Each structure stands twice: as C-alpha cells, then as structure tokens.
Amino acid sequence: MKAIVCTQYGAPDVLQIQERLQPKPNANEIRIRIRATSVSAADYRIRGLNIPAGLGFLMRLVMGFSRPRKNILGVEMAGVVDAIGANISQFTVGDKVFGLSGVGSGAYAEYICVKESSAVVKMLKDLFYEQAVAIPFGAHTALTFLRDKAKLKPGQRILINGASGAVGTAAVQLSTIMGALVTAVCSTKNIQLVKDLGAHKVFDYTCETLNADDGYYDVIFDTVGTLSFSQGKKLLKAKGLHLTAVAGLPQYLRMFWASLWPGKRYLSGIAVESKQDLEYMNRLVEQGQYVPVIDKTYDFEQIVDAHRYAETGHKVGSVVVRVNI
Numbered sequence: 001m002k003a004i005v006c007t008q009y010g011a012p013d014v015l016q017i018q019e020r021l022q023p024k025p026n027a028n029e030i031r032i033r034i035r036a037t038s039v040s041a042a043d044y045r046i047r048g049l050n051i052p053a054g055l056g057f058l059m060r061l062v063m064g065f066s067r068p069r070k071n072i073l074g075v076e077m078a079g080v081v082d083a084i085g086a087n088i089s090q091f092t093v094g095d096k097v098f099g100l101s102g103v104g105s106g107a108y109a110e111y112i113c114v115k116e117s118s119a120v121v122k123m124l125k126d127l128f129y130e131q132a133v134a135i136p137f138g139a140h141t142a143l144t145f146l147r148d149k150a151k152l153k154p155g156q157r158i159l160i161n162g163a164s165g166a167v168g169t170a171a172v173q174l175s176t177i178m179g180a181l182v183t184a185v186c187s188t189k190n191i192q193l194v195k196d197l198g199a200h201k202v203f204d205y206t207c208e209t210l211n212a213d214d215g216y217y218d219v220i221f222d223t224v225g226t227l228s229f230s231q232g233k234k235l236l237k238a239k240g241l242h243l244t245a246v247a248g249l250p251q252y253l254r255m256f257w258a259s260l261w262p263g264k265r266y267l268s269g270i271a272v273e274s275k276q277d278l279e280y281m282n283r284l285v286e287q288g289q290y291v292p293v294i295d296k297t298y299d300f301e302q303i304v305d306a307h308r309y310a311e312t313g314h315k316v317g318s319v320v321v322r323v324n325i
C-alpha cells in the first residue's frame with residue numbers, strides 16, 4: 001500500500017510517499033480502507049516539531065529524537081471497513097466509518113488496522129468521506145474542554161478565541177448546543193461564518209480590543225494560545241474559568257500558581273478521544289445540529305502543499321486530504 005512517511009522533523013517536504021506492507025487485522029481489529037484524512041494541528045505540529053515553549057525535550061522523548069518513531073502521521077480518517085478480525089461483533093465489511101487513529105497515528109495511508117473498541121464509529125448519515133473526516137479532531141477536543149473541564153451550562157457566557165479553526169468551529173457549535181451564549185474572536189474574513197455557526201457576538205481580533213467585556217464571561221476557551229491569563233482574568237466573572245488548548249511550560253507554571261489561590265481558575269490539558277464522543281457527534285450530524293467545516297481539499301499526492309497551507313495557522317475548520325489512489 002502507499003503511505004505518507006514523515007522521514008524526519010522539519011518543513012513539509014520531509015513527507016514522502018512510500019510503499020509499505022498492507023496491515024492485517026488481528027482478532028480484535030478492523031481494517032479500514034481509508035478514503036479521506038486531514039492535516040490537523042497535531043499533524044503539522046508533530047511534523048515540524050512545533051511544540052509549545054519548554055516542552056520540546058519531553059516531546060522528543062515521547063515521539064522520537066530526530067524523527068517520529070510512528071512515522072506515518074494522520075490522526076483523522078474516514079473510509080470503509082474492508083477486513084475484520086475473528087472476534088469483531090460491531091462492524092462488518094462494507095461499513096462506512098470515521099474516527100481517530102490514536103497516539104500511533106497512521107491515517108496517512110491506504111489502510112489502517114484499529115481496535116474495535118477505539119474511537120471509530122459507523123457513519124449514521126450518508127456523508128461524503130471528506131465531510132466525515134472533518135468531524136473528530138475539533139469535536140473531541142472541544143468536548144473535552146467544554147463539557148468535561150468547563151462543565152458548560154445553559155445560559156453561561158463563553159468567549160472562544162480562535163473561533164474559526166478546527167477546534168474553534170467545533171467549540172462555537174457545541175457551546176451553542178449546550179445552551180451557552182457565545183462570543184467568538186476571529187479575523188474579519190471569518191465573522192459571517194462564526195455567526196452562522198451560532199456566535200451571538202463577534203470580536204474581530206485584527207481591529208478590536210476585548211476590554212469592553214470586563215467581568216462578563218463564565219468561561220474563556222482559547223484555541224490559539226494568544227490570550228494570557230492576565231488578559232483573560234479581567235474578562236472573567238469572579239469564579240470564572242480560563243481554558244487554553246495551547247500551553248507550554250510558562251503557562252503550566254502559571255496554572256499551578258493560580259491554583260494556590262481562590263477565585264479565577266486557569267487550566268489546560270490533553271483532549272481524550274473516545275468512541276462515545278464520536279457516537280454523540282454522529283447523532284448531532286444526523287439531526288442536522290452540527291456541520292463539519294471544511295476549508296480546502298487536497299489529493300494524497302499534494303500532502304506537502306496541504307501541510308504548507310495548514311501550518312500557516314489560518315485555516316478555516318479542516319484541511320482534508322483525499323486518499324484516492
């Protein structure tokens with residue numbers, strides 16, 4: 001099979017298409033013929049070893065020193081089940097599925113084997129593979145932060161910084177579904193999009209300041225890491241929560257310091273993937289409550305261009321890669 005291999009950390013052209021052996025599912029695995037994958041922030045950050053300040057050594061220790069040990073990247077996939085192991089009961093050959101490939105990545109390939117219990121689900125609605133693949137990464141991250149960490153409630157006010165990326169577009173929609181009042185921060189070109197996704201109010205970060213809303217928010221969710229705790233603190237209510245999806249060592253030290261005092265809290269963490277979350281997203285999509293947002297779609301052979309575009313930090317929703325070999 002063909003796979004895109006990350007030959008070392010570096011610029012997008014370290015990605016090369018190579019031949020690999022087709023994997024065989026073991027008794028508890030399904031094999032997926034991948035039809036679409038994506039360039040998520042996880043993929044472009046790992047490839048470029050673009051890691052928040054102070055965490056580079058730790059990342060090399062975990063991921064590999066000069067190149068990723070798991071050198072086929074790709075965390076999101078959509079495709080069709082083409083083989084199953086002896087103990088599989090929830091899937092059959094021919095099922096259309098989408099999901100996340102886990103810490104081993106591996107979705108930049110024609111085939112992948114994953115455990116039946118992993119974060120992969122059958123598509124409820126007959127979506128295009130390109131649509132389905134744009135759901136998991138942003139949605140599971142937003143659910144971890146908004147539902148699990150913030151325990152967002154109806155009527156609460158939330159500020160979402162970076163509302164137009166994969167995580168941001170999911171966060172705006174899911175906050176709205178949870179009944180919160182969303183203020184979104186994005187640039188001029190994305191104002192209409194975030195309004196359409198449910199934002200009540202929008203700040204254009206290219207020409208407006210946030211100070212007007214001092215003491216107004218229950219929750220801040222920063223998906224880009226440009227809002228410091230000192231800036232966020234002024235905007236939060238007395239017991240408000242500032243969440244950031246992007247934190248380096250200085251931010252973790254600040255979180256520890258803030259945790260020693262009563263009042264406003266500052267938290268980050270790692271999103272946890274689960275089958276249940278994708279089943280929940282499946283239902284929202286089926287009911288028409290949630291729409292995956294897609295920016296550009298590339299062919300498998302254009303992976304270098306797709307990475308070059310995504311790592312500008314200005315994509316809107318997802319960058320999708322068709323696996324049309």
Ligand SMILES: NC(=O)c1ccc[n+]([C@@H]2O[C@H](COP(=O)([O-])OP(=O)(O)OC[C@H]3O[C@@H](n4cnc5c(N)ncnc54)[C@H](OP(=O)(O)O)[C@@H]3O)[C@@H](O)[C@H]2O)c1
Nearest residue numbers: 041141162164165166167187223245269270271313314315
């Ligand atoms: N902690 C975790 O477990 C976890 C999980 C997933 C992702 N993340 C992290 O979360 C971050 C966001 O992920 P993503 O997938 O949403 O990335 P993304 O899709 O690449 O985000 C790009 C978006 O950020 C916006 N943006 C850039 N600069 C901005 C600024 N100064 N103010 C407001 N918006 C700005 C861009 O809008 P404009 O073009 O309008 O500027 C663009 O739409 C990544 O750094 C990723 O590593 C963390």
